[in-house]
Amino acid sequence: MKTKLVRWNGVVLALAVGLLSATARGESDVETLKRQFEELKANFDRTVAEQRKIIETLQQRVDQLQAQTPPAVQTAAPAATPQPVSEAETTLQKPWSPSDPIRVGKGSAYMDIGVVATFVAGSSTADDIKSLELGGHDPNQRGFTVQGVELNLRGAVDPYFTANVNTLFQIDSDGETVTELEEAWVQTMSLPYNLTVRGGQFFTEFGRINTQHLHSWGFVDVPLVNGRFLGPDGLRNPGAQLSWLAPTPFYSEIFFSVQNSQGETAYSFRGDSHGHDDEEESGVPFTYRHADNDRGVSTLGDMLYTVHLATSFDLTDNQVLLLGASAAFGPNNNGESGDTCTQIYGVDMTWKWKSPNAHGGFPFVAWQTEAMLRRYDAGAFDWTEVADEGETPIVDENTGDPAVLSRETLTDYGFYTQLLWGFRKGWVAGMRLDYVTGKEGDYEKMNLSYDGSELGRDPARNERWRLSPNLTWYPSEFSKIRLQYNYDDRRDIGCDHSVWLQFEFLLGAHAAHKF
Amino acid sequence: METNMNVCAKLDAVNQGAGSSKFQSPTSREIPNLKPQWKCGAKGGVRRFMFGVSLVLGVWCLALSTAHAKINVVCTTPDIASIARVVGGDRMDLTTMARPTEDPHFVDAKPSFIVKLNRADALIHGGAELESGWLPKLVEQARNAQIISAAKGDVRCCEGVRMLEVPTNLDRSKGDIHSQGNPHFLVDPENAKVVAQHIADAFSKLDEKGAEYFQANANKFVAELNAKLAQWQQTLEPYRGAQIVAYHNSWPYFAQRFGLKIELFLEPKPGIPPSPAHLADVIAKMKQNGARVIIVDPYLNKKTAQTVARATGATVVDVTQFPGGVKGTEGGYIAMMDYLVNAIAKGLGDNK
DSSP states (O other), rough: HHHHHHHHHHHHHHHHHHHHHHHTTTTTHHHHHHHHHHHHHHHHHHHHHHHHHHHHHHHHHHHHHHOOOTTTSOOOOOOOOOOOOOHHHHHHOOOOTTOOOOOOOOOOSSSSEEEEEEEEEESSSSOOHHHOOOOOSSSSSSSSEEEEEEOOOOOOSSSSEEEEEEEEEEOOOOSOEEEEEEEEEESOOOOOGGGGEEEEEEOOOOTTGGGOGGGGGGSSSSHHHHHTOOOOOOSEEEEEEEEEOSSSEEEEEEEEEEEEOBBBBSSSTSGGGGGGGSSSSTTTOOOGGGBBBOSSSOOOOEEEEEEEEEEESSSSSEEEEEEEEEEEEOOOOOOOSSSSSEEEEEEEEEEEEEEEEEEEEEEEEEEEEEEEEEEEEEEOOOOOHHTTTOOEEEEEESSSSOOOOOOOOEEEEEEEEEEEEEEEETTTEEEEEEEEEEEEHHHHHHEEEEEEEEOSEEEEEEOOEEEEEEEEOOOOOTTTEEEEEEEEEEEEEEEEEEEEEEEEEEEOOOOOOOO | OOSSOOOHHHHHHHIIIGGGGGGGHHHHHHHHHHHHHHHHHHHHHHHHHHHHHHHHHHHHHHHHHTTTTTEEEEEEEHHHHHHEEEEEEEGGEEESOTTTTSSSSSOOOOHHHHHHHTTEEEEEEEEEEETTTTTHHHHHHHTTTTTTTTTEEEEEEETOOOOOSOOOSSSSSGGGGTTTOOGGGGSSHHHHHHHHHHHHHHHHHGEEEEEEHHHHHHHHHHHHHHHHHHHHHHHHHTTTTOOOSSSSOOHHHHHHTTTEEEEEEEETTTOOOOHHHHHHHHHHHHHHHHHHHHEOOTTOOOOHHHHHHHHHEEEEEEEETTTTSSOOTTOOOHHHHHHHHHHHHHHHTTOO
């Protein structure tokens, strides 16, 4: 208030002095007077504008308090004409009472809360849908499947960290509700030297799809190569990650992570999911061996290490290319003893074209491909011990005795390539080709049988491919409906046809997407 | 002020010429000379290659140190960029993320932006959720303490702007509304003045020696705008109260400033595509209220607007909120506003 008064006094004084000097000097100094008058006028105008600003600010504060709108934006306003009052502004806001619903929106709370719910309905000619579809959130039965209801909480912890928590609810084919802690991590905001550290439970930075949540996928189900090598739930575990943005003229970033190598979500490592119903409903375990080689954690070598390199170029104003290479190393628990390890290598490529006149992000064409190679040490395993415990063993038909499998390294590889074409606003047509196979291992060449039936190629390593055309409609950014057809061809099993209709809705805040 | 030149293209030229020269041009200049020697594979070739590498590194470091004087600015949209350009002049390097012709709500979070943001001294953005679908993740990945929320280089243009249509109740059944109000505030020249001053203040903090220069530029811009604003208001004065139909609700600030009524939209709700039933309703209402002009941004479906125009005898006018979005607006903010006012006045005049 004081400064305002001083300013007004100044104006009045200046005005008075100006007038006095004008009368004293007469008409001789017209130019000077003119200049002085201009100055005064400018001064006066400025003061008036400042006063107006202050008045408007105060007015706005009053408005704000009345309307209880988010306070961040409106600090000062120079607008001179009266504002038309919008419908929203006229709605009288009564104070919140405990019986009112709690509304949490982006920017007005300490964290953003969002829910994404994804369901799928459909059918398949295959009876073993759980073996046909490799993902933990893929359709798991004829009829309806709750793929996932994901609760996402995120925000800044303090000026140093941001955090993100994703909890996922799912209903399995037995009707049981399953809860998963998908991700829960904290990450530094601005370490020096372009470094970022992340700690907690997180999706391992490997390739493209592994770090993406269910709702960002272009297809109903997980690619075969991801399901087979990185596991039904993707490769994720508690750990720490260091990433570095390299000082190159183009984007290049290196991610290095250390995570636990045990548990269901470290599938090709010391995951215990090899005995699950993924690809071997017959009861025959992966690699025809039990995973009994659990060494615990005694050295650094018992952890899972992953390195990922990503680099990107803008080919033109409308085209972006993103290339990546990944490798994951860690122990596995296959067989009964020994240092059995797994190495997974991957390369990925994403190319996207977007129209210079894009509306809502459409039209666009996006081509994404990932290829992976897995080297998996299968440990030695003697079925005699299993037989001694009374369990049905795998039998070597040549000798008639329980099989004795020796140690070997198995090589598997595969890829998927997908093309998405957003041909008009809200509409995307997609096509994906999947292929996975494994080089025949020594154990597959043996003449083995289980429970009277002959065993040939390991179904979890055998060749298979899939073609999936689909069509997605996004009524808005917050909902989608997707129809997908899968043509599956599994060697030694045959062809299958599946049709899935996926629907999804999104409530609350929705995080910005990475490229 | 640049004329007859696409702003976007020019900005790119600036970036390549000055801003990114520290990274790009040395390599592109040196490597072609080295290639043949590298191929011959002899020991001398290797030595020469090593020499070349150190040369490239040397030039790079040199470029880094000389380029340091200018402030490195990243703007999200071309309208903000055009004002930043006027204020920052030759004391800054500028990168614009969104293209003038594309929908600013949905810009791809290209990884190359991460690099630009990582090296930025300032990030100038609307701050009113227009960019919320793509910017936050980029800022997070950029690891730049200078531009993270509330840092010195985090310039939110909406600060000081009186926002319109601030919802009291966030409900997505009303379409894609923004919690901080309608974010398309820069088509009101009064707001452009606020933003220019805001940018001058921010630049002055980043480059104290340039403070006077920035303030002078901002003052010049504001003075020019003041003169123009009177002229624009005069041009549109005969049409005070005229009804205009827009595709998307991005014109309340313009309508308010120039006394126009832009209350009827081809989209039934913000971000929701027009349905035939809604269009029929719009046509009926247009016949009732006598709206004779439909304005369409370059990224919106002009065909829909033309269909409605045919049914009502109205004219479709190409408009843009971004310099370079429509032909004739490449010169910058004032050129764009000139175009907007004249094109709309012409549309209204022709259909009187």
